[in-house]
């Protein structure tokens with residue numbers, strides 16, 4: 001009997017993980033080294049990194065912007081999905097995180113395809129001209145997501161893909177009693193996405209929830 005949606009319990013989830021691109025030694029070592037270096041824990045799940053990589057490969061993305069680098073894990077994963085001339089420009093506020101990411105990007109198979117730009121992304125995103133990105137991944141502070149959305153819609157080309165991490169916020173997004181600045185930022189962001197014309201959207205329940213939206217072209 002077919003079901004609209006198959007419930008995914010822990011055992012089925014392990015099966016899904018086993019059938020998905022595995023985290024390689026470089027990314028596993030990067031995750032450990034980030035902790036040892038005193039960086040915040042890298043929370044992105046291997047299957048979410050695989051999801052980003054495959055989505056960008058399917059879209060034949062070339063120019064990708066990331067907001068929030070941390071240790072470079074997602075930047076390396078995304079770069080692996082890009083076409084031969086593809087590149088990721090990733091924005092990071094903290095010089096310590098950026099220096100760590102640069103060190104690990106240099107050790108990776110993607111070393112010539114990722115540029116780390118240090119500074120507050122609310123300001124440094126102005127460096128990108130209109131319509132010049134094939135995809136943008138938002139993964140910095142959640143209170144800033146609405147501004148990142150506004151700037152991303154300018155920078156994305158028509159048909160470009162908007163990605164945003166943590167939109168389920170560990171389930172708090174759906175908890176009427178949750179009211180942290182973080183969850184409020186995410187709710188404002190999702191409302192803005194919902195009410196933006198010409199944005200096709202879905203929340204994919206991978207990792208902590210990944211919003212995928214496409215700036216439609218031609219407009220719907």
Ligand SMILES: C[S@@+](CC[C@H](N)C(=O)[O-])C[C@H]1O[C@@H](n2cnc3c(N)ncnc32)[C@H](O)[C@@H]1O
Nearest residue numbers: 044068069070073074092093120121139140141
């Ligand atoms: C969740 S981590 C990014 C994780 C990374 N995308 C990954 O999956 O490997 C968020 C990062 O955003 C950075 N960040 C926070 N506010 C920022 C801002 N205003 N501009 C740029 N980066 C910021 C933090 O310093 C942190 O390194």
